[in-house]
Every structure is written in structure tokens, then in C-alpha cells.
Amino acid sequence: MMKQILLITDGGSNVGDSPVIAAAQAYAEGITVNVAGVIDEGTIGEYGAAEIAEIARAGGGISRIVTSRQLSRTVQMMTRQTVAGTIRNAVNQELRELFGVNDVGALPPPKRAEIVKVMEEMEETMSLSVALLIDASASMKPKLLAVEEAVRDLTLSIQARTGRSQVSVFHFPGDTQHDYCVKDAGWTSDASKIGSLFGRIRMKGTTPTGPALLQVVDFIRATCGKISKTELTETPIQGTRGESNGVRSDYVV
Amino acid sequence: MTTSSNEQRPLPKGTEIRGRWNGKQYRLERLLGLGSNGHVYLASSGIGYRSACAVKLGFETSELQGEANILASLDSSEKGRVPFLLDVDDAVIDGKNIPYYVMRYIPGSPIQAYLRQHGPQWLGVVGFRLLERLAQLHEAGWAFGDIKSDNVLVGEYGRVELVDYGGASAIGRSVRQFTEIYDRGYWFAGSRIADPAYDHFSVAMLWLHALEGKRLVQLTRTLLPQNRHPRELMKLVRSNARLAPLESWMEKALNGKFENTKEASEEWRSVFRSSQRLKAPEDRVPRWMAGLLGGAILLSVSATAVWLLQ
Numbered sequence A: 001m002m003k004q005i006l007l008i009t010d011g012g013s014n015v016g017d018s019p020v021i022a023a024a025q026a027y028a029e030g031i032t033v034n035v036a037g038v039i040d041e042g043t044i045g046e047y048g049a050a051e052i053a054e055i056a057r058a059g060g061g062i063s064r065i066v067t068s069r070q071l072s073r074t075v076q077m078m079t080r081q082t083v084a085g086t087i088r089n090a091v092n093q094e095l096r097e098l099f100g101v102n103d104v105g106a107l108p109p110p111k112r113a114e115i116v117k118v119m120e121e122m123e124e125t126m127s128l129s130v131a132l133l134i135d136a137s138a139s140m141k142p143k144l145l146a147v148e149e150a151v152r153d154l155t156l157s158i159q160a161r162t163g164r165s166q167v168s169v170f171h172f173p174g175d176t177q178h179d180y181c182v183k184d185a186g187w188t189s190d191a192s193k194i195g196s197l198f199g200r201i202r203m204k205g206t207t208p209t210g211p212a213l214l215q216v217v218d219f220i221r222a223t224c225g226k227i228s229k230t231e232l233t234e235t236p237i238q239g240t241r242g243e244s245n246g247v248r249s250d251y252v253v
Numbered sequence B: 001m002t003t004s005s006n007e008q009r010p011l012p013k014g015t016e017i018r019g020r021w022n023g024k025q026y027r028l029e030r031l032l033g034l035g036s037n038g039h040v041y042l043a044s045s046g047i048g049y050r051s052a053c054a055v056k057l058g059f060e061t062s063e064l065q066g067e068a069n070i071l072a073s074l075d076s077s078e079k080g081r082v083p084f085l086l087d088v089d090d091a092v093i094d095g096k097n098i099p100y101y102v103m104r105y106i107p108g109s110p111i112q113a114y115l116r117q118h119g120p121q122w123l124g125v126v127g128f129r130l131l132e133r134l135a136q137l138h139e140a141g142w143a144f145g146d147i148k149s150d151n152v153l154v155g156e157y158g159r160v161e162l163v164d165y166g167g168a169s170a171i172g173r174s175v176r177q178f179t180e181i182y183d184r185g186y187w188f189a190g191s192r193i194a195d196p197a198y199d200h201f202s203v204a205m206l207w208l209h210a211l212e213g214k215r216l217v218q219l220t221r222t223l224l225p226q227n228r229h230p231r232e233l234m235k236l237v238r239s240n241a242r243l244a245p246l247e248s249w250m251e252k253a254l255n256g257k258f259e260n261t262k263e264a265s266e267e268w269r270s271v272f273r274s275s276q277r278l279k280a281p282e283d284r285v286p287r288w289m290a291g292l293l294g295g296a297i298l299l300s301v302s303a304t305a306v307w308l309l310q
Helices: A019-028 A046-058 A068-099 A109-125 A138-159 A209-239 A242-248 B061-077 B111-118 B120-139 B196-222 B230-238 B244-254 B261-279 B287-309
Strands: A002-009 A031-038 A060-066 A128-135 A165-172 A182-188 B016-018 B025-034 B038-045 B051-058 B085-093 B096-104 B152-154 B160-162
Touching: A002 A068, A002 A138, A002 A209, A019 A031, A019 A046, A019 A209, A031 A046, A031 A068, A031 A138, A031 A209, A046 A060, A060 A068, A068 A109, A068 A138, A068 B061, A109 B061, A109 B085, A128 A138, A128 A209, A138 A165, A165 A209, A182 A209, B016 B085, B025 B051, B051 B061, B061 B085, B061 B096, B111 B120, B111 B152, B111 B196, B120 B152, B120 B160, B120 B196, B120 B261, B196 B230, B196 B244, B196 B261, B230 B244, B244 B261
Parallel strands: A002 A031, A002 A128, A031 A060, A128 A165
Antiparallel strands: A165 A182, B016 B025, B025 B038, B038 B051, B051 B096, B085 B096, B152 B160
């Protein structure tokens, strides 16, 4: 089971714990953190841009700064790249330990072809949970339509995977001082269920990115542990789904 | 994983590369395209560098190998044609290993440029060729996925070839690669699971983009995301003189109503045949001739009546 948090924001945090430390904590718990910075007019500011890059580095993920028109594409691509990257890292580590080679590229092309087949099979079939954490501070208001569209688009892509995949959505700041973020949608894999998410949000000025991140980590810990347990019992059922596996086994080089 | 960007400067013309594993040599002649995960060059190989081929140099070994795997797999599932994949290897450039694979070079111009240059009267032939090619691909268990002008090359007399098979997906899997406005998910017209209908949708978008491009782009700018729907696209179809005759074909393609690609191509063919027939004037009897005949009959009937009554 791969777990990701995708943070969509437009600037620097200003309340509570450091988001960089929060992202590092998430990564330590096996959750990759990606960050999409959205700018439309003007710049994101040197501080904001540096923070975005650093959150992603601490969270083992990728960061991109884009306009709201590019957001759907970017979110989708980051998620996909992270899945591929996670598997690539795991496979390369195995290769190092078993064969003493650095990475896939050190093998001759025919061997490489075999390993890449396995990697792609995993990319398509491993289960994936992505929690989206959306900055809904006042300056984000004009961008929320684009954010909603990106969420729908990501859900659609994730839904097409063979492996079990789900998305949940949070926004921050929350309504009270003790709630740093609010859950807008629990785990779902149905794009049509992601309707108008942010209709009733009251925009506020604060940006408690760090505390909100940690709250989402808690949510993933609380909900995804159970999922991986049920998954273990279901493994044999997945194994009998021979059809989709058969397609890939046609690969011959 | 790092936040490194994939931007790499293209290699200069005339650069010679030599495979680390297979030892084959290539000379890069011209940059053909910049992709998100690599650059494609027209190259020459063999004795005296006399045979042309296309070389894709990539940034990420496993991604590039994944594409080469698809080409190899297509070569083995579509026997009886010239293979796509010719070589897979690494070049050492500035002390770094750069993975690449070599494909058959396919000359031709992108379909939109072709139609602009040769006129939209080629649409019938070009479209039929494209659908026939897709029918073969679907038959072999693959969906092309990323159909767009740059990936559909037209050569002499409307001969169509697809390029960039690296984005192809096994039917039933998720679509590996797509372009937003050609994507049926973007238009709320279905999933991103690869199937023949996914390609039918993109083909319909290809015609819309080629013949009504300005208004299509305008539509994507102005339409709210939740209002994207095939019915908006059909409005453009109906208001365009070239596309209007294709209304029923477009309607089916945009709504995933074709049983299979053979049906889509048969129907395409019959639309163009019937429009060709309508234009032929000798198929209809001119009105004056019909009037003359009517008058002659009337005259003879009345003459007979007069004669009988006498």
C-alpha cells in the first residue's frame, strides 16, 4: 500500500509547527509528501517557493510551482511519478542488496526489460491512497475552482488503475482553533462523488500548514492501517484475476 | 527521489553515439521532437551511415525501457509487418550513461498540417486509414491512448502512420499517456481505462481540432469544468459545414457508441461515400424532363379520351 499526501498551497505557512518537520514526520511513517504551489498573477515570493521545495524534499516527494490552468495535469503527473519513483527506489535497493549493482541502468537491456515489466505491473496494481490537503486561506479563493477540477481529475485517473486506489480531501485552516484542518471527503475512488467540495468554506487568513499536515498523517494512520489488514486476507482473490495479468505477460523482448 | 527537472539540452547535429552493450553506432542528424521524458532524433546508422532511423534518448532508464517493452510487445503481437523496435542500448555522453532505443523512422507530416496543406477533401481517406490502423492495434489488444495531431503522421496520398507508441496501453489498464483536450475524462465522457472507445473519442476530437480548432480552444477556455460534456462538442460539429455531414459518426464516437473499431471505420466510409454520391448531378432526373414526360402522358391520355368518345 502506497500512501501519499498532496499539499496544494500558494504561499508560506504562518501558524504553528514547521511544515518541513511535519513532512519529515510523515515520510518517517511511510507517507510521501508532494507539494503543488499555485500562482496566477505575480510571484509566489522567494520564501514561499523555498518552503514548498523544502517540504517536498523533507517528505520524500516532488514539488512544482504552476498556474491554476496547469494544476490538473501537474497533480496527476506528480502522483504518477511518485508511484513510479517509490517502486523504482524499492527495486533498486533490492538490486543493490542482491546483486551489488547500483540501479536498473547497470543491467544489460534484456535483463532491464524483464525488471521494468515487473515494476510496471506493480505501478498499475499496487494499492494507492492519496490524501489531498488544500490551502483555503483567503488568497487561494480565486483558485479553488481549479483545485476542485484537479481533485476530480486525479480521482478519475486513480480510478482507472487496476490496483485498489482511493482519494480523500482536506482543507485548512479549520473552523476552530483546535481544528487545524477539516475533512471534506473521506476515502473514495468514485470521481462522480467528488462534487462541489468547497462550497461553504469561510476563507480565513491563517495558514497552519504544519499542524494541518500532522492532522492528515493521523487520519491516514487511523484509517489505512485497517485497509492493509483486510488486504492481506484478500490477496488470493487478486491472484485469480488472471485476465489483466495475462496481458502483461505477453511482453516479450 | 529529488525535485530535479527533466530539462536537458538537445545534442548537436552530427553527434555520434555508440551503444555500450550492442556496439551499434548512430549519427544524430536532426531533432524530431522534444518529449516529457526524452528527445527523438532522426539518425543514420549502418555502413556509411546510409540507413535512416529514429533514436529516442531518454532521461530515466526504466521509463524508457518501459516504452521499448511496449514496442517489442507490439512487434510480437502484430506479426507480419516491419518491426518498430530496432535496438535498445546506452550511450556514454560526457561520462554519463544515457539510455536510448532505436525505432523505424517514419516520414510524414502531422495530420493537421497535412489537411491544411492538401485540403480537407482528404479527410475521408486519411480518416479511413487512421481507423483501419487503430482497428489492427485494438485487435492486438492495445489502445493507442495519446491520439493527437503530432502523433498521426500522413505521408504520400493520405497514408497514415501512428508514432509514439510508447504511450500505448494494454486494453483494460489505465491510459498511460494522454493530452488533455483529447481525453474523454476531461470531457466527462468516460473513464481513463484503455479501451477502443477511448481512441474513438480522441479521433473525433482530432477532427474537431483540425477543422474547428479556434472555437474548440475558445470553448475549453470559457466553459466551466462541470459543464464539459460531449453535447457541447456536438454543437461545434453541427455548426461546421465540413463536420455537419459527420454528425452521426461524431455523436457515436464522442459517446462511446461504436461496438468496435471496424464498425467505426465502416461507418466513416459510408458517410463519405454517400456525400460523394449526393453531389453527382446525373443521379437525379431534372425537373424539366419530368415535366415534359408528364405533359406527354397527359396529352396522349386526353387524345385517347377524345378519340374514344367520338
